[in-house]
Amino acid sequence: MSDSAPPEVILDHRCSNCPVRHHAICAVLDNQSSHALSDIMVHKQLVPGQPLWSDKDEAHLFAIIVSGTVKLFKMLADGRQQIVGLLFPSDCLGRAYSETQQTFAEAVTNVELCCFPRQQFEHVLTQHPELEHALLEKTLTDLDNAREWMIALGRKTASEKIASFLQQMSRRSELTRCPNHRPTPDLPTFVLPLARAEIADYLGMTMETVSRNLTKLRVDGVIRLIDGQTVEICDADRLASLAEPQ
Amino acid sequence: MSDSAPPEVILDHRCSNCPVRHHAICAVLDNQSSHALSDIMVHKQLVPGQPLWSDKDEAHLFAIIVSGTVKLFKMLADGRQQIVGLLFPSDCLGRAYSETQQTFAEAVTNVELCCFPRQQFEHVLTQHPELEHALLEKTLTDLDNAREWMIALGRKTASEKIASFLQQMSRRSELTRCPNHRPTPDLPTFVLPLARAEIADYLGMTMETVSRNLTKLRVDGVIRLIDGQTVEICDADRLASLAEPQ
DNA sequence: AAAAGTCGTTGATAAAGATCAATTTGCGGA
DNA sequence: TCCGCAAATTGATCTTTATCAACGACTTTT
Structure with a gap:
């Protein structure tokens, strides 16, 4: 049911050891600047099916996926669901600059996250334009992918x-x-x-x-x-x- | 067939006269910085049905919609189409930081555009983090809207x-x-x-x-x-x- | 003013996919 | 190893929507 390692407690969470270090948006920060993030970082482990948040929840968390798969989905009142995003290692999880989540998020496999409090993450973003640029590029790609999927859904x-x-x-x-x-x-x-x-x-x-x-x-x-x-x-x-x- | 004014030649294209001045992303620039954009700006008029680009085209243009409606769409080889975005006044048109367009774009009504050469626009973006931030917020909203539409299409x-x-x-x-x-x-x-x-x-x-x-x-x-x-x-x-x- | 388009509406029929139902398979725990 | 549950497969039938076709309302052309 899972394609990721069983949830072991990983003790060393230094960025220099991070498996997605070179693919995630934080890669653009130099060693010195990356402290701004690692200082507010918290690691989290999730098991398959574990919910992260609901669509009406406050957006308190921003995270990078270190391992595993997360699904973003929407739901209608009668229970019909639509997955609107699948997130894999190095992808960003969470909606920057919004008070609410707008989607449900749930672990599909075992998941390892590198988490930041959203507002503190936004603070780092404003102080590091190169990080904000990386997030913009990632978001533009997410939008391209969403649109690519829309023609599949519709046609x-x-x-x-x-x-x-x-x-x-x-x-x-x-x-x-x-x-x-x-x-x-x-x-x-x-x-x-x-x-x-x-x-x-x-x-x-x-x-x-x-x-x-x-x-x-x-x-x-x-x-x-x-x-x-x-x-x-x-x-x-x-x-x-x-x-x-x- | 059209909800916008007939294409009259508008002579005064100063930003201070722009009807979307306070809603488009350029609103975040102060008077001085806005010259960086107005110096490379070109206005363009489109008639209903006029194509702007195809999915494989090079992305040479970035624009703000001043009036009218533009559709972004994808097409399958056999002609099936899916509209993946509807753009209205103050919306951004064009894919920053990509060499190719990925979608077709076509005027739905009469359209008035405030155009910038993409690479020069990107240059202004890198020099004005507040503008890049505004583009990020706009892109995040576009992604929210695309996801909202995905549940409609799928479910x-x-x-x-x-x-x-x-x-x-x-x-x-x-x-x-x-x-x-x-x-x-x-x-x-x-x-x-x-x-x-x-x-x-x-x-x-x-x-x-x-x-x-x-x-x-x-x-x-x-x-x-x-x-x-x-x-x-x-x-x-x-x-x-x-x-x-x- | 007639003719020829284009666009939208409506009707009849077909097909794709949903729904309902019955097995079958695979897996974890006793 | 067997039991019991959840997930997946397969089958039968029904519903929704697509397709094919005709027609009506406007527009533009000549």
Whole structure:
């Protein structure tokens, strides 16, 4: 159910030891400036399904994801849910410059966070324009990704959505994979962080339709389901043409 | 078809005369700093349907919308379209810090733009952290709005989408309406900037379904269609409960 | 003023996906 | 190892919305 290490107590939280040090927005700070952040930093561990906040909550927390996956989602009064963001290591979690959260946030796997009180983080932002710039670039990319997903939600068929999702997850796992430890000739393989019902909430459809379409891809030889959560892409070209016809 | 003035040649483009001066991101610059922008500013007029750029184009332009409506949209190879952003006066148009546009952009009505060469605009941004901050706040709001729309696209029914859209357009028109010129006791009325097919591309459905649902709201007495594009909200409460049940 | 478009509405039918229901699979604990 | 629960798959049916088609209301052209 989880693709991250079990929650061990990690004692050394110095930035110099941080696994996402070179990918997160804090990378732009020099050693001296990074104290401004490390002085207010608190580490936190979450277990799968653990909620972080609700949509009406006050935004008190800003964090960098060190390991694991977090989902951001919205909910209608009758319980219908839509995942509006999936966050991975080095991503930012929390809404700077807003008093309220606007989305729910919940750990999908075991998660390790590097947390800052929001207002203190904002104070550091105003004193370090290069950090604010990095946050702007990250936010612009988040917006690009949200828009890319909007055409999937609004205009793609169920099978196109599933193919797009698998492509996206495969691409994401490439980034995480240790580059010098890659048994070259095998096919791209990754663990789905989301359960079927969560995939459905991400794609705007039902669990059953997700399942049927995964089965179809398996039967057609496009993917292999090694276990329920582990996917091997057997035919990346065909997957790509299913994700965006033509 | 258009809710903005016909394209007259406006001679005076000084910032002090700008109608969106106090709402756009440039409002944060003091008089002296604003010269950095006004020195590289070029005004541009667009007519309805006029394309600004395509998704693969180089991002050479950054602009503030002075009047009119612009749509940002994505397209699949077979022609399916999804509007991923609607931009109104004081909104930013263009992707800072990216070489490519990623979306199509097209004038919906007559449009007046205050344009800057992107790279020169970025140069001003790096020299004026308060301007970059304003752009960050704007981008964070855009992301909030995109996520709000994602739950509509993924989880709302056709009638809920239409009701949400009308609410959103009504709210938007309140902002634009001159506050001291409001014949108080009448019902909220606004002009839809989008044609039926464009509303469909915004809501992720077909023109026919848009039309049927507008008719249903009219027959049920929730709205009145004064002409094809002008909508009067007769029962805002009922519209709200249709947009988000419960 | 007729003709030709374009846009929007309405109707009939089809298809995609949701819903409801029944198994099956996998996993943790006794 | 077996039991019990949760998650996933599969099947049957129903609903919503898309598609295909016709027509009416305006606009623009000639």
